[in-house]
Amino acid sequence: MSGSSFGKAFHITTFGESHGPAVGVVIQGCPPGLPIDETLLQNALDKRKPGQGIASTRRKEPDIPVIVSGTFKGRTTGTPLTILISNTDAKSSAYTDIATLFRPGHGDFTYQKKYRIRDFRGGGRASARETAARVAAGAVAQLVLAPYGIQIHSFTLAIGGIRVKNFDPGAAAENALQCPDKAAAHAMENRINAIKASKDSLGGMVEITARNVPAGIGDPVFDKLDADIAKAMMGIGAVKAVEIGAGTGAAEMTGFENNDQMASSGFLSNHAGGILAGISTGEPIIVRVHVKPIPSIGREQKTLNQDGQETTISTKGRHDICAIPRINKVCESMLALVITDHLLRQKMVK
Amino acid sequence: MSGSSFGKAFHITTFGESHGPAVGVVIQGCPPGLPIDETLLQNALDKRKPGQGIASTRRKEPDIPVIVSGTFKGRTTGTPLTILISNTDAKSSAYTDIATLFRPGHGDFTYQKKYRIRDFRGGGRASARETAARVAAGAVAQLVLAPYGIQIHSFTLAIGGIRVKNFDPGAAAENALQCPDKAAAHAMENRINAIKASKDSLGGMVEITARNVPAGIGDPVFDKLDADIAKAMMGIGAVKAVEIGAGTGAAEMTGFENNDQMASSGFLSNHAGGILAGISTGEPIIVRVHVKPIPSIGREQKTLNQDGQETTISTKGRHDICAIPRINKVCESMLALVITDHLLRQKMVK
Amino acid sequence: MSGSSFGKAFHITTFGESHGPAVGVVIQGCPPGLPIDETLLQNALDKRKPGQGIASTRRKEPDIPVIVSGTFKGRTTGTPLTILISNTDAKSSAYTDIATLFRPGHGDFTYQKKYRIRDFRGGGRASARETAARVAAGAVAQLVLAPYGIQIHSFTLAIGGIRVKNFDPGAAAENALQCPDKAAAHAMENRINAIKASKDSLGGMVEITARNVPAGIGDPVFDKLDADIAKAMMGIGAVKAVEIGAGTGAAEMTGFENNDQMASSGFLSNHAGGILAGISTGEPIIVRVHVKPIPSIGREQKTLNQDGQETTISTKGRHDICAIPRINKVCESMLALVITDHLLRQKMVK
C-alpha cells in the first residue's frame, strides 16, 4: 500500500535505499508559481548532512538535490515535483559482514520478517538516509508557509540525560549541538566524548516550535493537527515519544492549572501547545520528541543470524553517536509538512 | 476532506455530535463471515459508558448499538458495516448558557475559528461521546484479531500525579479505576474525592498492551506501526503525549542499555515496545498515553465570548472528574483498530 | 478497503443493503454554513423513487431521509453529514426462492465468489436501492454547486433501440420518460409495453450535461475530470459504456474535424465535451451513458444454483422494465459529486 506517502493535500512520497542509486521524493499538491531552485533545497539538506559536529558519522555525502519534474523557469508548476538525491559515498563493503545478522535496535529483523528479503546495506530503506528526502520536501513546504509568516525552529533539550536548565534561545546558534543553554551544551559535549570512548551511544530530546500558524487548521476527529504531528514525529526513526504543549506534564496538573484561560489579549497560557480539539489556536505549536540512542555501537552485543543461531556483533561501519542534532532538521521538516498539508486542506473549508 | 476516517485496509468513518440524533460508525474492509451481534457491541460499549465509578459524569446514556448494514444472519458480509448509537439523554438546556462562550480547554474556540459555525451543545462533534463509535468499531476489530490470539489490555498507571509503584496486574480488576496497584488505587480515589470538593479535575496516565501480534506488520516509512499508533492515541481528545516501549526513558539510556539484544529464546528485553523500524517484532506492543485533566470544571475561569468580550465561566453541566478509566477502553479500541488495519495490509505483502 | 467511498475533497461513503434496516451516506468535506433540511433531500429522492411511470417497479418506498449528523439549526457544520433512509417496504419473502440461485445479469454469482456469503434479499448491497444514498449525497453536492450557477440536467436519448431524432429540450418535461423528442417518447412507450407483455426488459441511453462549470477543474494525470466522471458513471449498476463529448464519434473524425478551434467568442465547437487534458474548459460538460436492460425478467433463463447444478429461473419479485428514467437522477447525482469534489480540490491550487 501507500505507506511511503504522507499528507493528503500536500502529498509526498519518498523512495530510495541507503546504498541504492538514490533517495528522493515526489510532491503532489504543491501550489503553482512558487520560486524554487536547487540552492534552496541544498541549504536545507546541508543542515542534516552527516560529517559535521562531534556526534555525527564520518560518511561524506554531498547530498546534491536535482529537480527532475514539476518546475518551469524557476517556479513550481503545480504538477508533481520530484527531487532526486544520488547516493555517492555508499560503501557497501562495510556491511557485507553483517549481511546475515540482525543488528540490535535496527530494522534488520523486522524487515526480514515482513518482506522475507531486504537490502541489508546500511539499513536499506530503514536507513536515516531516507530522511534527506523528507528534508527536501520540508524545504518545499516552507515555501508554502513563508507567505503566512509561519516559522519553524527546533532546539536540543537534552542529550544523554543532560537537560537544558537555563533556556536561552540565542545560545543555540552558538554551539554545534543546537542547545539553548551554554552550560548544558558543554556538559553534553563532554558526555558525548566520554560515550564515544566507551563505544556506546546516546539519545536525547528535541523541542520543535511553529509560530504564526493561523487558528483553525486541523481536521477532526482523526486527522487532528496534533494526531498528524504525532504520526509525523513517531514515524521518524529513533523517536520513541511525542509530546504536545504541556505533554507529559499535563497529566499531573489539575484542570484549573492546565486550562489556558482567555482574555482580550488572547490566551493567558499555552499548555495546549497551540492545539485544542485537534485544531490550531493561533498560539505557538509546541512539540517535543524523545529520541532513543543510536543502535549501532562498537560494544559487543548478543544477537542472532538469519538462521536463528546465536552470535555477537560490534558495529564497525560509520555511524553517529547521537541522532541529535541532525534529527532536529528532520523534525522541523515533518512539522512543516503537516502544517502545510492542513493549511491547504483548510482552503477547502472556507 | 476525510478527517473522520481512519485506517486504510480496515477503514472506519465516525460521525455524530453529542446532542444530535446519534453517533455512529461505518466500517469498510471488515472480512466477511465473522459472527457478530449487538450484544457483543453492547459489552464493549458498557466499558466506556458514563455514569459509573467515582470519576465519571452522571449522564445516563444506555448507549444501545444498532447494526444498520453489513451483516446477514449474524455474520459480517464484507460490505460496509454501520453501527448507530442514538443519543437519548442529551440535555441541551444545560448548555444554552454557554452557547456564546468559549470554554477553556475545549474546542469551542477552535471549531468556531475553523468552521465559523458550531453545534455548541455538549461540545458537538468534539465531545467525548464520539468515542462510543470508536469503541463499537474496536469491538469489530477485536473479532478480526481474535483468531490470531491477539489480546489488548490497559491499565491505569497514574491519576493526579499518583503513580503505580507495585505493579500487580490482578489488582486492576478489583478496583473501579483499573489500577494495578491496590495502594495507589486507594490514594487515587482519595485524590479524586478531594479534587471533586474543590471543583477541579485531574489527568493521568494509561498503559495499553497488545500481546501475540505477529512479527512483520507495519508499513514504513510513514505508516509505521508506531506512527499510526501515535496518531490513533494523540487523536483521542485529552491525550497530550504518547510513548512506545521505553518511551521517554529511552532518551536517557545508552545504546547498549536500550538495545534489545537477541538470543535463541528471543529478545532479551523489550525497550522497543514491540516495534522496530516501524514493524512489529512479535514482542508485546507497549503504549503509554498521558491524559490531560478534564477541562470542564466548577471553578470559575476567565474566558471570552464570541464577540471577544471578557467574561468568566464555571461549568454547571454534567462532566467527569478524570477521563481515566473511561478513556482506557477508547485507547484499547484505537490500538485494536491500528493493529487490525496493519494485519490486513500485511496480507497483501505475502 | 474503502470501495464504498467516493471523492477526495467531497468524500462520501454509502452503506446499506436492499432489505436491511436502512441505506445511507456519510459526507465528509461539505463546506459549513450551507442551508439544508430534509425537504431538500426529499425532493431529490422523489425523482428516483420507484413506483412511478410505466417502466418502473411496483415497490412503494417512501424513501424518507433523516439527517443524523453534521447540521445545526438548519445549516451544515462542516462535520460529517449523515443521511439515513430506512427500508420500509422490503418484502424478503419474495426472494427466498432465489436464495440459492444465481440470477443471470445480477451480482449474485460474483458476490458469492468474492465474499463467500451474501445477503441475497433483493440483491443486498448490489441493489439499485443503494443509489438512493447517492442521490441524497448529490442533493448536498448541488448546494455547493448552486452559488457557482452550475446546473446539471439529463435527458433520455434512447430506450430499446429507439433514439431521439429531433432534440427538443422542452419536450422532456412533458413525458414520464424524460425524452426530449415527443415522437420518440411515444415510440419508446409502445416498445416498453410490448416488452412488458413478453416478460423481457430494455436498456437505453442517457445524456447528462453540466453547465457553467468554471474552466480549470480536474486533477491530471489520473484524477482527470473525465476519468473521474467515467468512474462515477461506470460505477452505476447497469451502465456498460461512457462517452464524453463527441465520444465514440470522435474516433471517426479527423483531427481538423474534431478539434475545437477558438475565437474571441470562445470555443467554436464542443466536441471535447467541456474537458481538455482532463481539465474543464468552461464549455458544457457532456456525458452519455449506455445502460443495459434490467436483468430481472419474467422469461425463463438457464442458470446454476450455489451447488453448481443447472436449473432455470423466472423473476417473480418486483422489478423495473427499464432502468431509465429512474437512473437519470442517479447519473445527475454522480456528475454533481465529481464536479463538487474537483471544485473544492481546485481551491487548494489557487
Place this chain on the structure above:
Amino acid sequence: MSGSSFGKAFHITTFGESHGPAVGVVIQGCPPGLPIDETLLQNALDKRKPGQGIASTRRKEPDIPVIVSGTFKGRTTGTPLTILISNTDAKSSAYTDIATLFRPGHGDFTYQKKYRIRDFRGGGRASARETAARVAAGAVAQLVLAPYGIQIHSFTLAIGGIRVKNFDPGAAAENALQCPDKAAAHAMENRINAIKASKDSLGGMVEITARNVPAGIGDPVFDKLDADIAKAMMGIGAVKAVEIGAGTGAAEMTGFENNDQMASSGFLSNHAGGILAGISTGEPIIVRVHVKPIPSIGREQKTLNQDGQETTISTKGRHDICAIPRINKVCESMLALVITDHLLRQKMVK
C-alpha cells in the same frame, strides 16, 4: 492533491514533463521477491516507443529505464520501486513559437486556466510522453499477474472509420497497426497515408482483453472493477469513450438477449465483459476504447494566444498521425494496473 497517483493496494505515482529532465514512476505495494531488471522494462517500453510504424512521430527517444529504488540483487524488496526514464531527444526549440498559443485539442488552455503557469514545451505534463511511466509500471504489474496466468492483449479495432470485419487474432502480429484483419489493416494504412498528405490526423478504436482473471475481484460500490477500468482508460489522453463487454450494444438488447445465462460448463455468453456488479466473473474481461484523432495537425486552425487575441496555428513539431497503435500498449498497461490493484485488495477479503 494526489491526482498523479493511481491504485490503492498497488499504488503508483507518475511524474515528469515532456521536455523536463525525465519522466518516471514510484510504485508502492509491489509484492517482494519478484525477479526484475531493466531489460524487462525495456521490452515493455519498446512497444510504445515513438519512431516506429507509419502513424508515428519521428522523435527518437531511446526510453531507457533505470531502476532507482526498491530492488536488491534482481528482486523486488517490497519497498517503493522507482523507475526513471530520462528525456534525451527533447527539442524545446520546436515549441518556442507556440509558447503563448493555445493549441486546439490540447491541454494548453486548460493547464493555463488551472495553474496560471505551464511548461509549454511539448505539452509539458499533458504530453503522451508521461505514458512511458505508465507502461513501465504496467510491466511491473505484469510480474504480479504472471503467476495467475493472467494475460492481457490488445487489438486495433478501427482507424479513421475503417473497422475490423473479419477478426483473425493471428493477423494482428503481421502488421504494424496491430490490426486483426489483414484487409482492414491495408485499408487503414492507405487512409493514414492519405490523411498524412492532407496534414490532418485520425482516431480509432482499441479492444483490450484480460484472460484468466479469477472470479471475485472488484470492490463495490464505487471501486467496482469496471468503474476503475473506466477511470484508467478515460484517464489516457485522447480516449473519449469506454465500453465494457457488449458496451454500447447492450443498450439495444433486451434483458433476455443481454443476460449471460449459466450452465455447468460456465457462462453461455459474455456480454458482461467478465464483470457483474463490479466484480469479475472469471470470464475474459473485455474493454473497448474510442480514441480521438491526434490534435496536432499541419492544417491551419483558428485559435487564441494567451492574451486572448485571435490567431492561427499549424503544428510544425514532430507528432503522430494516429495514437493507435502506440496507445494500445498504454491501454494494456492501465488494465494490468487495475487488475493487479484489485487482486492484491482481494487478498485482504479472504
